Amino acid sequence: MDISTLIFILFAAIAAAQLLYWLFIFPRFAFKKPHETQQADLLPPVSVIVVGRNEEGNFKMHLPTILNQDYPNFEVIAVNDQSSDDSGQVIEELQKEYAHLRLVKVPENDQFWNGKKFGLALGIKAAQYEHLLLTDADCYPSSPDWIREMISGFMGGKEMVIGYGDVEKETGFVNGLTRFETFQTAMQYFAWSFWGMTYMGVGRNLAYRKSLWFEQNGFIKHIHIPSGDDDLFVNSAAKRGKVGRVAKSTAHTLTQSKTTWKDWIRQKRRHFSTSTLYKPWHQILLGTYGTTTLAFWPMMILAAFMTSGILFQIVLGLGLLRILYQYLVGLMAARFLGNRDVVYLWPIYELIWSFTGTFLHIVNAWKGRPKGWK
Numbered sequence: 001m002d003i004s005t006l007i008f009i010l011f012a013a014i015a016a017a018q019l020l021y022w023l024f025i026f027p028r029f030a031f032k033k034p035h036e037t038q039q040a041d042l043l044p045p046v047s048v049i050v051v052g053r054n055e056e057g058n059f060k061m062h063l064p065t066i067l068n069q070d071y072p073n074f075e076v077i078a079v080n081d082q083s084s085d086d087s088g089q090v091i092e093e094l095q096k097e098y099a100h101l102r103l104v105k106v107p108e109n110d111q112f113w114n115g116k117k118f119g120l121a122l123g124i125k126a127a128q129y130e131h132l133l134l135t136d137a138d139c140y141p142s143s144p145d146w147i148r149e150m151i152s153g154f155m156g157g158k159e160m161v162i163g164y165g166d167v168e169k170e171t172g173f174v175n176g177l178t179r180f181e182t183f184q185t186a187m188q189y190f191a192w193s194f195w196g197m198t199y200m201g202v203g204r205n206l207a208y209r210k211s212l213w214f215e216q217n218g219f220i221k222h223i224h225i226p227s228g229d230d231d232l233f234v235n236s237a238a239k240r241g242k243v244g245r246v247a248k249s250t251a252h253t254l255t256q257s258k259t260t261w262k263d264w265i266r267q268k269r270r271h272f273s274t275s276t277l278y279k280p281w282h283q284i285l286l287g288t289y290g291t292t293t294l295a296f297w298p299m300m301i302l303a304a305f306m307t308s309g310i311l312f313q314i315v316l317g318l319g320l321l322r323i324l325y326q327y328l329v330g331l332m333a334a335r336f337l338g339n340r341d342v343v344y345l346w347p348i349y350e351l352i353w354s355f356t357g358t359f360l361h362i363v364n365a366w367k368g369r370p371k372g373w374k
Helices: 003-025 056-067 087-095 117-126 146-152 173-194 210-215 231-237 261-272 280-306 309-337 340-344 346-367
Strands: 046-052 074-081 101-106 131-136 160-162 165-167 206-209 243-245 253-255
Touching (some): 003 309, 046 056, 046 146, 056 087, 160 231, 173 280, 206 210, 210 231, 280 309, 309 340, 340 346
Parallel strands (some): 074 101
Antiparallel strands (some): 131 206, 160 206
16 A cells, blocks of 8 residues: 555545534534523522622623523622632622622632632522522623523423533634634534533533532532533533533623733633543543544645545545535534634634644643642
8 A cells, every 4th residue: 555545545534534523413503493492480590600709890890781681580699709809899889789699708718629619619509599500700691681591491301501601702813713712612512412412511601400519519529620610510410311502692601802822821721621531432522523623634735735536536525525514514503603703714713723722732731730710
């Protein structure tokens, strides 16, 4: 077997793996019908929990957008996690206007949980209601119907609802890459969840039953690392047939992206620190997609240069077919996730993200998991 034939076979295998994802896995989410919103008289009371450390400005700006939600019965628990700024005072001032706002303070000497898990645990224990909806202090709802839409995901006896935490559109390449990575990650975890493999959710927009949290003994399974209050909890607690999925545009939360490469890389390193603790089968499926995505573009270019005749035509055909379905699925997913502009530039962002993500995994393996939350 000559080298050109070997390169062709390798590329064909990579392209076939990619087509498996784009033809069968991701369309399960991208082509779905919008989720139905539950009637108001059937909606349960809800405890919305917001955790923040040194988030004075965000508490002041974003808490009212949650407190003014169009929902019949809910409380908002703002957890002030050892802030050194005026976060506590801001929350206390808002309490004078909003009777359904409650303040939970994390004592300054409680440092044994390095991350937001302890503050979140205190908020969950303080919650009056069974249905919990979580977000972060630097996030705000996309509409006054956010709570209603997310809690509608509990219909049918669900124990958990995964949602979408979007990023505001701004100028700059870091913002574009952040929105692309957020979009791509959400498309994957929604799609796999529809296939019965709910491997993660995002703490910016996540709901579950309080009884499920206690059933899992809270965050005890991964208490040794700062991150994972969202994805590792979901990875461990999600049960087949018990997970709701809500991706409607009125059910998103939004946050600002990092503005510098340094801050963005630090954030991504923290996010990546949990993926090695996913269930083995989840790691295999996600790793296969990431590896074949990384190899797709260089192998396609190499195969196109080294083949001729019918093999060259097959290389082009496989490459174009994969790109075509990628655009089709991406644009259909954008009905729910927005960010259509990053879909148009998908090949560029994908190429950069593939190498950047690989680099960050290597850095984490070399330096260890990032420590701390803030």
